[in-house]
Amino acid sequence: MRVFVLNFKSIVIAGLVATGPVMGLAEAPKRVVSVNLCTDQLAMLVAGPAQLYSVSELAFDPRGSAMAEQAKTYVPNGGFAEEIYLMQPDLVIAGSFSTPATTAMLRRLGVPVVVFDYASSLADIRDRLLQMGDVLGQPERAQMIVADFDAQLAAFQAEATTNPRAALYQANGYTSGDSTLAGQILIAAGFENIATEAGFPYGGFLPLEVLAMSQPDAIITSNPDAARSRAEEILSHPVVEALRETTGAGWFSDRDWVCGTPFVLNAIAATAKLRRQLEGDGS
Amino acid sequence: MTRLMAVLTALLALLFSAALVLGPADIGPVESLRALVVDNGGALTLVMREIRLPRAILAVLIGASLGMAGAAMQGYLRNPLADPGLIGVSGSAAFGAVLSIQTGVAATVAFALPLSALTGALVGVFLVLSLAGPRGSSLTLILAGIAISALAAALTSLTLNLSPNPFAASEIVFWMMGSLADRSMTHVWIAWPLIALGGVLLASLARGLDALTLGEDAAEAMGISLKRLRLTLVFGTAAVVGASTAVAGAIGFIGLVVPHILRPFVGAKPGQLLWASALGGAIMLLVADIAVRVVLPSRDLKLGVLTALVGAPLFLHLIYKTRKEGL
Numbered sequence: 001m002r003v004f005v006l007n008f009k010s011i012v013i014a015g016l017v018a019t020g021p022v023m024g025l026a027e028a029p030k031r032v033v034s035v036n037l038c039t040d041q042l043a044m045l046v047a048g049p050a051q052l053y054s055v056s057e058l059a060f061d062p063r064g065s066a067m068a069e070q071a072k073t074y075v076p077n078g079g080f081a082e083e084i085y086l087m088q089p090d091l092v093i094a095g096s097f098s099t100p101a102t103t104a105m106l107r108r109l110g111v112p113v114v115v116f117d118y119a120s121s122l123a124d125i126r127d128r129l130l131q132m133g134d135v136l137g138q139p140e141r142a143q144m145i146v147a148d149f150d151a152q153l154a155a156f157q158a159e160a161t162t163n164p165r166a167a168l169y170q171a172n173g174y175t176s177g178d179s180t181l182a183g184q185i186l187i188a189a190g191f192e193n194i195a196t197e198a199g200f201p202y203g204g205f206l207p208l209e210v211l212a213m214s215q216p217d218a219i220i221t222s223n224p225d226a227a228r229s230r231a232e233e234i235l236s237h238p239v240v241e242a243l244r245e246t247t248g249a250g251w252f253s254d255r256d257w258v259c260g261t262p263f264v265l266n267a268i269a270a271t272a273k274l275r276r277q278l279e280g281d282g283s
Numbered sequence: 284m285t286r287l288m289a290v291l292t293a294l295l296a297l298l299f300s301a302a303l304v305l306g307p308a309d310i311g312p313v314e315s316l317r318a319l320v321v322d323n324g325g326a327l328t329l330v331m332r333e334i335r336l337p338r339a340i341l342a343v344l345i346g347a348s349l350g351m352a353g354a355a356m357q358g359y360l361r362n363p364l365a366d367p368g369l370i371g372v373s374g375s376a377a378f379g380a381v382l383s384i385q386t387g388v389a390a391t392v393a394f395a396l397p398l399s400a401l402t403g404a405l406v407g408v409f410l411v412l413s414l415a416g417p418r419g420s421s422l423t424l425i426l427a428g429i430a431i432s433a434l435a436a437a438l439t440s441l442t443l444n445l446s447p448n449p450f451a452a453s454e455i456v457f458w459m460m461g462s463l464a465d466r467s468m469t470h471v472w473i474a475w476p477l478i479a480l481g482g483v484l485l486a487s488l489a490r491g492l493d494a495l496t497l498g499e500d501a502a503e504a505m506g507i508s509l510k511r512l513r514l515t516l517v518f519g520t521a522a523v524v525g526a527s528t529a530v531a532g533a534i535g536f537i538g539l540v541v542p543h544i545l546r547p548f549v550g551a552k553p554g555q556l557l558w559a560s561a562l563g564g565a566i567m568l569l570v571a572d573i574a575v576r577v578v579l580p581s582r583d584l585k586l587g588v589l590t591a592l593v594g595a596p597l598f599l600h601l602i603y604k605t606r607k608e609g610l
Contacts, residue, residue: 172450172453172583207580209308212334213326225449228387229384229450232448238468
């Protein structure tokens with residue numbers, strides 16, 4: 001599997017040039033705290049040396065974070081207004097899913113807060129990277145990463161041909177449609193999504209029977225957590241097991257699928273590999 | 284008498300077939316039943332045998348369990364308000380099940396899940412019966428039930444909130460309200476041995492419960508051992524409720540509604556009410572499970588929501604009635 005690697009040589013040089021004024025700040029922020037798993041990773045990618053002070057605890061968990069190793073050089077935060085305020089940041093970066101109570105309180109306390117929208121397409125990833133570049137006063141670094149991302153993505157899009165039908169199936173029978181990031185990853189990897197046929201443009205609970213009757217060419221399920229839950233029991237239901245045996249079986253790894261970062265290229269690569277295997281079978 | 288049995292059995296058969304042919308996947312009834320019997324190796328057989336059949340079987344087993352347990356407890360306590368869900372037995376069973384899932388025991392040891400739910404249910408029944416006394420007044424019975432339900436719910440929520448699994452906390456709703464969605468034959472195999480055992484124990488209470496209507500002394504004079512009756516009731520109820528809750532969560536009110544409706548038809552004989560309530564409970568749960576699939580197919584509406592919507596008003600009515608009777 002190809003792994004997304006950043007082209008750091010050129011980025012470091014660009015990072016030396018700090019430009020302002022940005023988002024109402026006089027100059028580039030020097031002590032930034034990120035409180036959302038996805039903005040954590042964007043910030044770690046784009047921030048200049050010693051600019052980012054703290055990332056959320058979730059960024060340290062290799063199950064959900066593609067940058068768990070890199071996160072170790074930062075201070076973890078639990079996303080609570082009190083501890084964040086005591087870190088004395090000059091900028092807090094939150095996601096649109098962060099609790100409004102926390103961001104509102106930080107603003108009341110005079111801490112600038114920037115809220116990033118959730119990425120639901122591959123184009124959004126470019127936008128968020130550029131936005132992060134603006135917010136951190138590192139536009140050149142951001143542009144560099146975007147250029148690299150575009151180049152790798154273009155390689156995948158040139159390759160897709162037959163478009164077999166795949167099902168994304170997660171805990172509780174949740175599926176993601178074309179208008180979600182996961183759906184876009186599937187499309188970029190050259191698959192068609194059965195969620196769209198079943199009438200789920202965004203996402204929703206796909207009944208097990210509908211999944212079975214739609215007879216997908218491949219089924220991509222999430223990897224159950226080591227700590228058991230009833231929600232994930234459905235991923236080992238006899239019907240899902242039967243589909244895995246008779247069709248292509250792929251795995252959905254949260255770290256590469258959940259956040260709109262360049263690491264989705266890893267998810268696309270793994271899924272495209274599954275498609276090539278299916279095509280190799282002559283099916 | 285036999286007419287009631289015939290009507291209930293016919294209704295059960297009809298609803299069981301309806302449960303098999305109704306579902307989110309659009310398949311014709313004849314076609315689906317054929318796929319159930321003849322294995323054509325396709326997706327249709329898979330859907331029928333691994334999704335709809337286990338779901339319908341579980342609805343019958345669990346509904347019968349809850350109906351029968353309710354009838355047995357009401358007969359023993361001579362109190363129409365006793366229901367395994369209301370008095371905290373289902374809640375304690377759910378706590379036992381959650382513990383065994385979260386500690387990982389359920390995944391490693393066969394039958395650990397229903398057995399730990401059974402243990403939870405046993406603690407629940409035992410606590411309720413000791414708190415309410417041998418002839419529990421409505422007040423102490425309900426109060427004891429509220430306390431046990433609240434404690435069991437709190438412990439279940441605590442366990443799930445402490446779990447490192449990101450999905451665990453959202454499962455609190457399942458354990459409190461119950462659902463039969465996406466169950467498989469595995470769950471049928473987990474549940475049926477204990478339900479069968481508990482069912483036999485509860486059915487053996489028929490003579491004793493009938494005798495008990497004449498009073499405790501009269502029953503003992505007729506050769507009924509009250510101690511043994513009580514022990515059989517505790518184990519029988521814990522077995523059926525434990526196994527049911529382990530696979531479908533806590534579904535309330537079936538044990539309250541069904542015996543109440545059927546009591547006039549069996550001449551208020553608690554012994555005959557046992558099997559009638561078993562059939563009635565199976566019917567009620569099948570209806571509820573068909574309704575959640577037809578009304579809101581994509582939302583996984585919980586069964587407990589429907590049974591409570593029917594059961595809670597009846598519960599209020601029963602409280603009002605018992606108050607008027609000065610109990």
